[in-house]
Amino acid sequence: MVVKGVLRSLLPNPEIQQLPYMSHVVLERLTRAFREGEGSRSVLRGVDLTIERGEFVALLGRSGAGKSTLLNVISGIDKPTSGSVTIGGRELSSLSENERTLFRRRHIGFVFQSFNLIPTLTVRENVLLPLDLAEDQGASTERRARALSFLDQVGLGDRGSSFPDVLSGGEQQRVAIARALASEPMLLLADEPTGNLDYETGRQVMDLLHRLATESNTTMLVVTHDRDFLEASDRVYEMRDGALHRVSTVDATTR
Amino acid sequence: MLVAPLLWRASLRYLRQHRWLLSLSVVGVALGVAVVVAIDLANSSARTAFALSSETVTGKTTHQIIGGGGSLPDSVYVRLRTTAGMPTTAPAVDGFAATPAREGLTFQVLGVDPLAEQPFRSFVPSGESLDLGQFFSPTSTGLISVKTAEELALQLGDRLPLDIEGVAREVTIGGYLGGSETGQSDAALANLLVVDINTAKQLFDMPASLTRIDVIASEEEVQQLRAVLPDGVDIVAASTRSETLAQMTRAFELNLSALSLLALVVGMFLTYNTMNFSVVQRRPLIGRMRALGVTRREVFWLVLAEALFIGAVGTLLGLLLGVLLGRGLVQLVTRTINDLYYVLSVREMSVRPLTLFKGIALGVGATLVSAWMPARSATRSSPSTVLRRSAEETEVKAMAPRLALVGLVLGLGGALLLVAPSRSIIISYAALFLVLIGFALLVPVSVVGITGILRPLAGSVTGAVGRMGVAGISGSLSRTSVAIAALMIAVAATIGVGVMVSSFRTTVVVWLNNVLRADVYIQPPNLVFRSGEAELVPSLVEAIRDIDGVSASYGIRHVEVMTSVGLSQLSATETRETRGSMFAYTDGDPEAIRDAFRNDDNTVLVSEAYAWRHGLTRGDSLTIFTDRGDVTFLVGGVYYDYASDQGAILIRRLAYENYFDDRGYSGLALYVADDRPIDEVIGEVQETAGATQQILVRSNRELRRFSLDVFDRTFTITSVLRLLAVVVAFVGVLSALMSLQLEREREFRVLRAVGLTKRQQRRYVAVQTGTMGAIAGALAIPLGLLLAWVLIFVINRRSFGWTLQMDITPIILVQAALLSIAAALLAGFAALLLLNKRGEADGEQQ
Structure with a gap:
């Protein structure tokens, strides 16, 4: 059964190709509660959201509002207490932990606030890591070349053999973006990608992320408080009291 | 992948x-x-x-024909050769000889009949010309391997000096053994000295007897052979x-x-x-x-x-x-x-x-x-939730009681296996390892408890730095408890093996005090210290007994005999009233046992190790193959004896002479009259022996010292292994402390930045590692004593059958505790030194 599950999550999902009209990301009545002492604390309280293919959705909210929890649940890192997460036609909450991991590896790209590069791998190796994990390195030289082309596109083509600790914060985040896009994911999740960067660098990184995702028609959900980013997004939601609230104008968010 | x-x-x-x-x-x-x-x-x-x-x-x-007392008369061979239809046979006389040409080199001397030898062994290449005339000649001629000859710088015609049971002999090198045609490797032949059978008889002083007759025969032929063999002669598989x-x-x-x-x-x-x-x-x-x-x-x-x-x-x-x-x-x-x-x-x-x-x-x-x-x-x-180090340490602390419980269960399991009625040494060691692991699992809970008590104490003596040092031990429990456990096991092994050896030694000293009661002991040099089968030249025995001032004496003969339980050592002793209370018995009335032994030819005593090895108890019967054929003896008693782990059968000399033709002596013990200084008697014995035979004459005290020297020597290898375990443990502690300090590197830098002096840092390390060493040492003492108990009463008993008295020398425990603290301190400072060096290198780079 496990083997079957693993294979299922590794193979391209025919439904993804066959149901172009279906929303790309569907969250239905999503809840997530954590045990705290004797009781429990609800972080997500019935989140509903649909995102279409290639759409760029921004998410904001106060610290502790549940934004990271939502990203964890969407990416399959965490499992919802109830409700469902469907990505590209695949219902994630029915998958085992291992199947969710394999799905994430294949179909989801992640950009973190603290970059999360592997310090003992070079820049090039960090970018190739998702393909390597999926054991695609022998399968497609073309894909590897394409993955590495992201490194050129983030302007670090000449830093491939450097280790992350000699790069600046902005450079590290650009490598992280190249890595997130290298496996040509269906969905790119970013958790405050500019949070650790100065304004100018943050803006450059944000532009890059937006441009590359749009060019590759990658669906994107970004947790951010960056005004420019919010303006560039197709839709903006605010996480409040464990639920998503659509924000009509960027001004409304900066009250 | x-x-x-x-x-x-x-x-x-x-x-x-x-x-x-x-x-x-x-x-x-x-x-x-x-x-x-x-x-x-x-x-x-x-x-x-x-x-x-x-x-x-x-x-x-395929088979060998042997005699009851270790030799058989020539006539048996003659009879076999002259009886029609007998399988192929060849006579052999063999034994061992040392050579003064090189200390420590011992030859296995094999006397063969070249005319009967061909079907059995091929030592000399067929193409080589061996001068049979010379080989048979009255001058003793021998063959050794080319390699050995080269090592000893001997050439054909040179003389090779030999020392056989203290008597000086020599052979002339008449040829070389080996060569590719013989199929014999240099290693196989390196210690072999092949001589003509008559030469061997002269060398070993057995003019009309053989050690054995070699046979190549099928099982059917063996039955045929057995039928024609006289009493006291048997055929066994080679x-x-x-x-x-x-x-x-x-x-x-x-x-x-x-x-x-x-x-x-x-x-x-x-x-x-x-x-x-x-x-x-x-x-x-x-x-x-x-x-x-x-x-x-x-x-x-x-x-x-x-x-x-x-x-x-x-x-x-x-x-x-x-x-x-x-x-x-x-x-x-x-x-x-x-x-x-x-x-x-x-x-x-x-x-x-x-x-x-x-x-x-x-x-x-x-x-x-x-x-x-x-x-x-x-x-x-x-x-999603990346664990912090502190969270993990809390987890380990919470786990400590559970680990202790598992440890107790494992330890109890091990204890049950140890007391279970089994003779398996492997099971005993498996049980011992269970106990060790069980004890190691008790370490985390013990560390939490002990540091809880020590923390305020360290604070009042060494201030905040000391308190931090002790707190750091339970604060990094996942790391420190492993280091402490490794050190504890190594130190416990030191205590266990140390107490075992010292108990063994004390038991042997007490035993030697009981059995060594004569004033002077005489024996020929033996190649195997504990076997003592070498024979004194018969004329010497009487001459020594007649020496003025010898008030009493008793002789002993050690031989190897075949019994119903396999090859065994038989010791024939002359009983004297003075020897009456020499032995202590495992059970039974000592007086009754002694009486039966003195008066009944068919009663033997067996040593504790022998009884254990062969499952014998007092009252059992034991058949010994004698020169008169199979004779069944009653085991009259089991005596304590630590001379050999193989054990021995003790028979009265008169009974031995009834059943065996051998009249030789392997040793003599003399009681010296009160008015005669012992040293004078020793001098006279040596003078009497003169050039006849080189003998070892030792006073009571010298023999005790020599016996204990051999005892200590046999435990050298144990000490080497014990030391190696401590070295590995030291590396373990060093590694654990290194990782601990590495993790604290940042913390140390912050502390240094806010004013922690290097001196205080050293104090911190000293308090922390010293405490760790002390905890390991304190825990190692009960574990070490438990280990000693198991080694003495379970493993030693199951391995050798000896009853030992447990003797705990406090100095071993003190040494172990000091060793533990010193090892931990040394490792702690070595780690600090390395980190400081690293820090300086980093500083230079920056």
């Missing part, structure tokens, strides 16, 4: 960045493997040398003797192997610690990998692959080191075998593939086993 190549590359780079820890871990595995391999090599080299020499001497012989001898050393070898495994177990703690450290340190990184889609299984295999790498490098080094160490240990093992069991000369070390395979399996296996838990723990690194 279990691990993606890039992940593996990342791991290797991580290990390279922590090369000190990596090296210590590799050294730990290497030392553990080296000790196991070295002991195995030493044991197997001894075994191979023994098998080789047995095979060479046995040749194609392998009987070598099997019995090989059996002798089995328990000795097994105990050495078990001790060598101890070093490996301590090494396992080391690997566990390294892997655990690498996992804890990389938890956030592993969390990142998990977020990127690395599965739990991949994380598990990644950690295991790292351990495998450490295990493989450590094992490889261990094999090389083991071979080197083996060269030293083979000498120690051979010396012990020669002291205790039989004559053995190991000229070369045989490195068997099986030994190397065992080393690889143990090294890699032990590393994987010790990495299993850290690997499992790594898979629990959650991608």
Whole structure:
């Protein structure tokens, strides 16, 4: 059964190709509660959201509002207490932990606030890591070349053999973006990608992320408080009291 | 593929960045493997040398005809040769001879009849011309291997001096053994001296008898032969003797192997610690990998692959080191075998593939086993909630009582196995390891308890720095408890083995006081100290007894005989009233036992080891193959005796002379009249012996000292192994403290920045590591005593059947506690030194 599950999550999902009209990301009545002492604390309280293919959705909210929890649940890192997460036609909450991991590896790209590069791998190796994990390195030289082309596109083509600790914060985040896009994911999740960067660098990184995702028609959900980013997004939601609230104008968010 | 190549590359780079820890871990595995391999090599080299020499001497012989008292009359052979239809036979006289030409070189002398020899053995290439006339000549002529001749710088016609049981003899080199045609290797022939049978008879002073008759016969022919053999002569399979001898050393070898495994177990703690450290340190990184889609299984295999790498490098080094160490240990093992069991000369070390395979399996296996838990723990690194170190320590603290419970269960399981009615040494050691592991699992809970008590105490004595130092021990419990456990086990092993050896020694001293009551002891030099079968020249015995001032004497004869339970040592003793209370018996009324022994020809006594080995008790019967045929004796009593782990049968001299034709003496004990100084009598005995026979004459005190010297010598190898376990433990503590300090590097820098002086930093390390050493030492004392108890009352009993008195010398316990503290302090400061150096190097780079 496990083997079957693993294979299922590794193979391209025919439904993804066959149901172009279906929303790309569907969250239905999503809840997530954590045990705290004797009781429990609800972080997500019935989140509903649909995102279409290639759409760029921004998410904001106060610290502790549940934004990271939502990203964890969407990416399959965490499992919802109830409700469902469907990505590209695949219902994630029915998958085992291992199947969710394999799905994430294949179909989801992640950009973190603290970059999360592997310090003992070079820049090039960090970018190739998702393909390597999926054991695609022998399968497609073309894909590897394409993955590495992201490194050129983030302007670090000449830093491939450097280790992350000699790069600046902005450079590290650009490598992280190249890595997130290298496996040509269906969905790119970013958790405050500019949070650790100065304004100018943050803006450059944000532009890059937006441009590359749009060019590759990658669906994107970004947790951010960056005004420019919010303006560039197709839709903006605010996480409040464990639920998503659509924000009509960027001004409304900066009250 | 279990691990993606890039992940593996990342791991290797991580290990390279922590090369000190990596090296210590590799050294730990290497030392553990080296000790196991070295002991195995030493044991197997001894075994191979023994098998080789047995095979060479046995040749194609299928059976041997032997006499009851170790020899048989020539007439038996003559009768067989003149009876029609008998299978092929060849006479043989053999024994051992030392040579003054080189100390420590012993020849196995084999006397053969060249005319009957051809079907049995081919020592000389057929094409070579051996001058048979010279070989048969009255001048003693012998053949030795070319290699040995070269080593001794001897050429054809040269004389080879020999020392046989103290009598000087010599042979002329008449030819060389070996050559490719004979199929005999140099190693097999290296210690062989082949002479004509008559020469052998002269050398061993047995004019009308043979040691044995070699036979090549089918089972049917054997039955035919048996029918024509006279009483007191039997036919046995050719392998009987070598099997019995090989059996002798089995328990000795097994105990050495078990001790060598101890070093490996301590090494396992080391690997566990390294892997655990690498996992804890990389938890956030592993969390990142998990977020990127690395599965739990991949994380598990990644950690295991790292351990495998450490295990493989450590094992490889261990094999090389083991071979080197083996060269030293083979000498120690051979010396012990020669002291205790039989004559053995190991000229070369045989490195068997099986030994190397065992080393690889143990090294890699032990590393994987010790990495299993850290690997499992790594898979629990959650991608969303990255565990902090403090959270993990809290988890370990919470787990401590559960671990203690598991430890208690394991310990109880081990204890039950120890008291279970079994004679298996392997089960005993397995039980002992369970107890050790069980005790190790009690360490975390003990550390929490002890540091809780010590913390305020350290604070009041050494201030805040001291309090921090002690608090740091329970604060990093996952790391410190492993280091303390490894040190505790090594120190406990030191105590256990130390108390066992000292108890054994005390028991032997008490026993020697009881049995050595005469004033002077005389014996010919024996090649095997404990066997004492060499014979005094008969004329000397009477001459010595007649010396003025000898008020009484008794003689003893040691021979090897065949019994219903196999080859055994028989000691025939002249009973004197003065010897009445010499022995203590395991059970029964001593007076009644003594009376039966003195008055009944068919009553023998057996030693405790002999009774244990063959499952005999007082009242059982034992059949001995004598010169009068099979005779059944009653076991009148079982006496305490520590002379040999093979044990012996004691028979009254008069009874011996009734059943055996031998009238020889292997030793003589003299009581000196009060008015005659003992030294004068000794001088006179030596004068009497003169050139007739070189004999060993020792006063009571000298013999005791000599016996204890041999005792100490046989335990040298045990001490070497004990020391090696401590070395491995030291590496373990160093590695644990290094990882601990590495983790604290940042904390130290902050503390230094806010004003912690270098002196205070040293005090911090001293308090912390000193306390760790003291805790390990304190816990090691009860465990060590338990270990000693098991070694003395279970393993020693099951291995050798001896009853020993447990003797706890306080100095051993004090030494062990000091050793523990010193090792921990030394490791702590070595770690600090390395870190400071690293810090300076970093500073320069920046």
